[in-house]
Amino acid sequence: MKLLGKILIFAVAVLAALPMQAAPKGAVDYTQYVNPWVGTGGHGHVFLGANVPNGLVQLGPTEPTRGWDWCSGYHYSDNVLVGFSHMHLSGTGIGDLGDITLLPVKSMEQDSVYFTHQEETVRPGYYAIDLKGADVKVELTATKRAGFHRYTFAGKQGFIKFNLKHGIGWDALSSCKLVPVGDDMVVGFRKSMGWAKNQQVYFAAKFNTKVRFVGCEDNIFTLEIADVSKPVLVKVGLSAVSEKNAELNLKAEIPAWDFDGAVRNATKAWNKALGKIQIQTADATARRIFYTAMYHSMVAPSVFSDVNGEYRGADYKVHKADFTNYTTFSLWDTYRAKMPLMTLIHPDLAADVAKTFMNIYREQGKLPVWHLVGNETDCMVGNPGVVVLADLVLKGFVKDKEAAYQALKQSSLKEDRGLALYNQYGYIPFDLEPTYEAVAKHLEYALADAGVAKVAKLLGHQEDYEYFQKRAESYKRLFDPADCFLKGVDSKGNFRTPFNPFHAIHRQDDYTEGNAWQYNWLVPQDVHGLVSLFPSEKAFTVKLDSLFIVSGDMGADASPDISGLIGQYAHGNEPSHHIIYMYNYVGQPWKAADRIRETLSTMYKDDFDGLSGNEDVGQMSAWYIISSMGLYQVEPEGGRFIFGSPIWDSAKLDLGNGKTFEIVAHNNSTANKYIQSCRLNGRKYTKSYIDYADIVKGGRLEFVMGAKPSKFGTAKKDRP
Known part of the structure; x- marks a missing residue:
C-alpha cells in the first residue's frame, strides 16, 4: 500500500475513534483522546477491541496466527478474521488465549472472512466492523466479565459460528463443549494448553432471538439464527470456575438487552479511569499519545474472580475471596513503572493485587x-513478584506485613530457576546454569533481595536484613574492573572469555534479551554502590554517556526484543527503562532531561507502529505516563521518584480518598526542558x-523550566 493510502486510512481510523455520544455536560470525554490503533502495527502486539479497565473480557477481532507479531491475535498488516474472541493478551512476547470465538456469517460454509481497515471503527469500550463478505455489521462492547455483541444482517439468513478450536499463539485445545439450553441460550467450556498449561474458560451465551444448533465440525459449532430481520444481540458471560458462574456473571453485569446503554457504561468506566490523571497541554498529538498510553496501561491485570467471589486458584482448585482476585501479571516488565504508577493512581487495585499475590503464594508455594x-x-528471569509485593508492603498496602514478609x-x-546456584555460590556460575542468562538472573535476584532486606529491616528482623542486604550487593562479584562491565563468572571464579559487550545470542547468552552494554546498569537498588566500583564518578559518567552513542554488531541471533535503540540504550525492552535517570545520582540531571525528551519524542508516536517494542502489558506506556510528568521510580521498592523533564504544563493525579497531587511546569516548552528550580506546597x-x-x-509540585542546564539537584545532599 502506498504511503498516501496509509495516511488516508489512518485519518479515517482516528475519526472513527471519536465517541458516538457526547460526555455528560461539563465532563471531559477523555476517550476522544485515545487512539487504540497505536501499537497494532510494528512489534507493539497490543489488543484491539472492546473492553473496560482491568476486565477479564477483551472482546475483539482475531486473525489467524501467522507469527510473532500476532501475539495479541491481531496485526494491522492482516486482512482475515476467524472471528471475535473474548480473551486476548496485550503487548506480550508470547501468544495465548483467543478463547470463545464467535463469527456471524451468511452461510454455513464460512469459517473466516476478509475485511478492510476502512470497515473498522474502534474506541475505548466499543468496536465495530462492517463485514461485507458476510453481509453483517458487527458491533461489540463489554463489561468486566461479559461480552455484548450486536449483529445487523443485510441478507435473509444468518449463522453464528462458535469456534472453540481456535486459540492464539501457543494455545492448543484440550477439550470443549457447547450445549443448547432452551432455544435462546448455549453454555459450555473451552479447556486448553499453551503458555498457561491449564486454561479453563466456561461460558454462557444468551440470544435475543431463537437459535438452532445445526452442526459441529472440527470443534466449530454452528447455530442458525431464526430471525435476522432485526439486530441480533448476543450476551456472553465468562468464568474460570463453571458454566453456572458464567451465567451468574452475565446476569449481574448485562441484565438488559440495551446494547447502546452498555456502550455508554463502558465509555463512562473508561472516562473515570482515564481521568485519574488530567493533563494540560497545547500539543494535541502528545495528548493523544498520553491518553492512549493510559488506556493501554489499564488493559491488565485482569479480573479473575466471579461476581460471587469465586475464582480458580494457582492450585487449580476453586476458592472464594472477599476481594477482587486478578491475573495477567507480566511482572518482569511491569515492576519497573506500571506497578509504581498503580500505587499512585489505583490504590484500591494495588491493595487487591497484594491480596492476590498472597493467595497465589499460599496456593503454589511461591x-x-x-x-x-x-x-x-x-x-522471564528473577523474582519480580517479590519486587512488587515488597514495594506494596513498604508503601502501606499490606495489613499483615509479617505474613507478607x-x-x-x-x-x-527456593531453589528453582537458578536460585540453587545463587544460594550456593553467591552468584550464578555461567558454566553450571543449563538455561543460560546467568548474569541477568543474578542481577534480577539481587534487586529483589534488596526489597526483602528493606521489609526485614522494617519489621525488625536484623539477621535476615543483613543476609538479604548482602545478597542485594552481590552484583559486585560480576563487576570486572578491567573494562567496567558486569559479566559472567564461572564456577572457578573466572570472568567469561572471550567477551564481547555487544554480543546478544537470544536465550543462549549471559543476558536476557540484551547485551552487556544494556545490563551494565541493572543495579537500580544500589546506584551509588555501582558508581563506587568505577575508578571515579567521572569514569562512571563517561561510561553512561557512551551507552547512548556506541554502536556494534549484536549478531544475527540477537533477540528481536532489543529495539528502540539510542546507541546501545534499548528503550524497546524493559531492562533499559531506568537507566537515563541514573544521571541524577551523579549530579548531572540535565543529561537525563536531554535523553528523556529524546525518548518521549522519538520512541512514541500517534501511529499504528507507535511503540518502539512490545507494549508488555502496559509497561511501555507506563514509562511514558510517568516520565512525561517528570517522575520515575528507579529503586524498585520503596517509592523514591526521581525527577526528569516534565512535558505538560500541568498534570493532576487523582490519588483516591479525595486527595490530588498536581505537578506544574512553568515556562515549559520544547526548548525549556531543564528544571531551574522547584517548590513543594509553596x-x-x-x-x-x-x-x-x-x-x-x-x-502541589512546581517546576520552573529553562533552556539551559542549571545547578538544581546537583549538590550531593540533593541527589537521590
Whole structure:
C-alpha cells in the first residue's frame, strides 16, 4: 500500500475513534483522546477491541496466527478474521488465549472472512466492523466479565459460528463443549494448553432471538439464527470456575438487552479511569499519545474472580475471596513503572493485587513470576513478584506485613530457576546454569533481595536484613574492573572469555534479551554502590554517556526484543527503562532531561507502529505516563521518584480518598526542558527526587523550566 493510502486510512481510523455520544455536560470525554490503533502495527502486539479497565473480557477481532507479531491475535498488516474472541493478551512476547470465538456469517460454509481497515471503527469500550463478505455489521462492547455483541444482517439468513478450536499463539485445545439450553441460550467450556498449561474458560451465551444448533465440525459449532430481520444481540458471560458462574456473571453485569446503554457504561468506566490523571497541554498529538498510553496501561491485570467471589486458584482448585482476585501479571516488565504508577493512581487495585499475590503464594508455594489465567508460567528471569509485593508492603498496602514478609523470604530461598546456584555460590556460575542468562538472573535476584532486606529491616528482623542486604550487593562479584562491565563468572571464579559487550545470542547468552552494554546498569537498588566500583564518578559518567552513542554488531541471533535503540540504550525492552535517570545520582540531571525528551519524542508516536517494542502489558506506556510528568521510580521498592523533564504544563493525579497531587511546569516548552528550580506546597525544594509518602499526602509540585542546564539537584545532599 502506498504511503498516501496509509495516511488516508489512518485519518479515517482516528475519526472513527471519536465517541458516538457526547460526555455528560461539563465532563471531559477523555476517550476522544485515545487512539487504540497505536501499537497494532510494528512489534507493539497490543489488543484491539472492546473492553473496560482491568476486565477479564477483551472482546475483539482475531486473525489467524501467522507469527510473532500476532501475539495479541491481531496485526494491522492482516486482512482475515476467524472471528471475535473474548480473551486476548496485550503487548506480550508470547501468544495465548483467543478463547470463545464467535463469527456471524451468511452461510454455513464460512469459517473466516476478509475485511478492510476502512470497515473498522474502534474506541475505548466499543468496536465495530462492517463485514461485507458476510453481509453483517458487527458491533461489540463489554463489561468486566461479559461480552455484548450486536449483529445487523443485510441478507435473509444468518449463522453464528462458535469456534472453540481456535486459540492464539501457543494455545492448543484440550477439550470443549457447547450445549443448547432452551432455544435462546448455549453454555459450555473451552479447556486448553499453551503458555498457561491449564486454561479453563466456561461460558454462557444468551440470544435475543431463537437459535438452532445445526452442526459441529472440527470443534466449530454452528447455530442458525431464526430471525435476522432485526439486530441480533448476543450476551456472553465468562468464568474460570463453571458454566453456572458464567451465567451468574452475565446476569449481574448485562441484565438488559440495551446494547447502546452498555456502550455508554463502558465509555463512562473508561472516562473515570482515564481521568485519574488530567493533563494540560497545547500539543494535541502528545495528548493523544498520553491518553492512549493510559488506556493501554489499564488493559491488565485482569479480573479473575466471579461476581460471587469465586475464582480458580494457582492450585487449580476453586476458592472464594472477599476481594477482587486478578491475573495477567507480566511482572518482569511491569515492576519497573506500571506497578509504581498503580500505587499512585489505583490504590484500591494495588491493595487487591497484594491480596492476590498472597493467595497465589499460599496456593503454589511461591509468589508469582508471570501469572496467566491463574497459571504460573515462570516466564522471564528473577523474582519480580517479590519486587512488587515488597514495594506494596513498604508503601502501606499490606495489613499483615509479617505474613507478607514470610512470602517474600520463602520465595527468595527456593531453589528453582537458578536460585540453587545463587544460594550456593553467591552468584550464578555461567558454566553450571543449563538455561543460560546467568548474569541477568543474578542481577534480577539481587534487586529483589534488596526489597526483602528493606521489609526485614522494617519489621525488625536484623539477621535476615543483613543476609538479604548482602545478597542485594552481590552484583559486585560480576563487576570486572578491567573494562567496567558486569559479566559472567564461572564456577572457578573466572570472568567469561572471550567477551564481547555487544554480543546478544537470544536465550543462549549471559543476558536476557540484551547485551552487556544494556545490563551494565541493572543495579537500580544500589546506584551509588555501582558508581563506587568505577575508578571515579567521572569514569562512571563517561561510561553512561557512551551507552547512548556506541554502536556494534549484536549478531544475527540477537533477540528481536532489543529495539528502540539510542546507541546501545534499548528503550524497546524493559531492562533499559531506568537507566537515563541514573544521571541524577551523579549530579548531572540535565543529561537525563536531554535523553528523556529524546525518548518521549522519538520512541512514541500517534501511529499504528507507535511503540518502539512490545507494549508488555502496559509497561511501555507506563514509562511514558510517568516520565512525561517528570517522575520515575528507579529503586524498585520503596517509592523514591526521581525527577526528569516534565512535558505538560500541568498534570493532576487523582490519588483516591479525595486527595490530588498536581505537578506544574512553568515556562515549559520544547526548548525549556531543564528544571531551574522547584517548590513543594509553596516551599523551596532542592532535591532532584521526591518520596512516595510526600506525593500521596496530596499537594502541589512546581517546576520552573529553562533552556539551559542549571545547578538544581546537583549538590550531593540533593541527589537521590
